[in-house]
Amino acid sequence: MIQFIRRRPYLVTSLVVLVVLVALGLRSLATPKAPQYLSAKVERADLENTVLATGTLGAFQQVDVGAQVSGQLKSLKVKLGDKVTKGQWLAQIDPVLAQNGLRQAEADEQNLQAQKRSTAAQLRQAELAFARQRQMLPDDATSRQDFESAQANLDVQRATLIGLDAQIRKASVAIESAKANVGYTRIVAPIDGQIVAIVTQEGQTVIAQQQAPVILKLADLDTITVKAQVSEADVIRISPGQTAYFTILGDPDKRYYGKLRAIEPAPQNFLDTQSTLGGGATRNNTAVFYNALFEVPNPDHRLRISMTAQVNVLLGTAKQALSVPVAALGKKIGPDRYEVRILPAQGKGDGQAVTRQIVTGLNNNVRVEVKEGLTADDRVVIGEAGDSTPTTDTASGASQ
Structure with missing residues (x-):
């Protein structure tokens, strides 16, 4: 009895090992689980299938309205955001200097006209004197010297009259230019559009000798031009005539469709790169983008200048x-x-x-x-x- 009790732990251990071996055997015989x-x-x-690009919105037609004459900006007839029509009065440059220039040109022209009348009278007198000398010369009633002097005086008066005619024509041109300068003091809209920026305020003096100063910026917002920046890897896949659409950040669910009008042949920073490099220098390893252009109608002016556009060019x-x-x-x-x-x-x-x-x-x-x-x-x-x-x-x- 004592010997059986001593052997009992060994029997229990053997039984556990046997159960584990049987379980493992049964598992190995089971059907493999199907893969998931x-x-x-x-x-x-x-x-x-599209080419993705980031674009910027701009006006289809935008004009910098400037001044062609110098002077003080006397008045602005419009304010920012106003819609204007072609020919509408926008601003007024102080016209005093231009009007004085016109008066001076008109006075110069009048002076030349008076000189012409005086010269014409002298010419008539010279013609009569020459005619008398020519009649008297065959009869030796006058000297050869007096005859030649009368002939020379006649030629001088004729030449003087021709010169005055040329000066009068020049004075007429000066009058036309002066009248134009007076007209330039009244600045009008060159196109239908909307005032998108006012650069010069009332009271400022503009100097137009070297470069026409900008008074305001006028844009036609009825049509918007999209300038999409296409990478050099994708630009070879697009061409004019393909359909493109874009969305804006404020309304990502609405698509605006158009047709590609052009792909610019040089990168968007081409001029800056050329001026910076100069000669045969090479550019840095920077990304190169080409501008693809297309237009969309904007009758409600919902789209605005410089908005960011997410552009898709459809390939298929x-x-x-x-x-x-x-x-x-x-x-x-x-x-x-x-x-x-x-x-x-x-x-x-x-x-x-x-x-x-x-x-x-x-x-x-x-x-x-x-x-x-x-x-x-x-x-x-x-x-x-x-x-x-x-x-x-x-x-x-x-x-x-």
């Missing part, structure tokens, strides 16, 4: 096309041909994914169009999940 997949449903959707579209996530694509087996793994229908097969070949179309690097090989009921494998990964559906249709 992350999958996505084949869906119909509108796809776009597919309406209500079957599509799958790009992550579902497997081995490429030919042009636009790929392998994908398909999950079996619920309750069918052993749960293992099967491989199928598909023909793809438009690819925007997020989703890819499926032209052949799949139906809207299929689910494609986009990855494998671990044993602890919960079974969930993502917004794009991904599930375990």
Whole structure:
């Protein structure tokens, strides 16, 4: 009895080891668990392949309204934000100096006209004197010297009259210029538009000898020009005539559509780079962007100058096309041909994914169009999940 009690711990230990070995054996004989997949449903959707760019809004037509004459800005007839029409009076430069210049030019012209009348009278007298000398010369009633003197005096008067005619024409030009200067003191709108900036205030003196000073800025905001900055990697993919649209930060859900009008041939900072480099210097390794331009109507003036635009240039579209996530694509087996793994229908097969070949179309690097090989009921494998990964559906249709 004592010997049995002493052997009891060894029997218990042996029994536990035997149970563990049996459990391990049974587990090894069990059917392997089917792998778990992350999958996505084949869906119909509108796809776009676009070039993305950041743009800036500007007026289609903007004019710096300046002064062509010097003087004090006597009055401004408009204020910031006013809508004006072509020919409307905008500002007035003090006209006194210009009016005095006109009076001086008119006085000079009148003086020359008086000199011309005097010279014309002297010319008539010289013609009569020469005629008498010519009659008397054959009869030796006058000397050759007097005859030649009368002839020279006649030529001088004729030349003087011609010179006065030229001076009078010059004076007429000066009068026209003076009248124009008087007109320039009255600044009018060159286009229909809206006052977007006032640079010079009433009472300031403007000097127009070397460069026309800007009084105000006028812009036509009925049409907006979008200047999109396209990277050098993408600019080779776009061309005039392609459809483009943009959104603004204040209303990201509304799209504004237009057609590309032009792509500038030089980078946007080309002039600055050339002036900085000079000669054969090389530029730093900075990003290069080219401006793509297009216009959109702006009848309600909702779009404003210098707004930031998120621009998309359409390279291709597919309406209500079957599509799958790009992550579902497997081995490429030919042009636009790929392998994908398909999950079996619920309750069918052993749960293992099967491989199928598909023909793809438009690819925007997020989703890819499926032209052949799949139906809207299929689910494609986009990855494998671990044993602890919960079974969930993502917004794009991904599930375990």
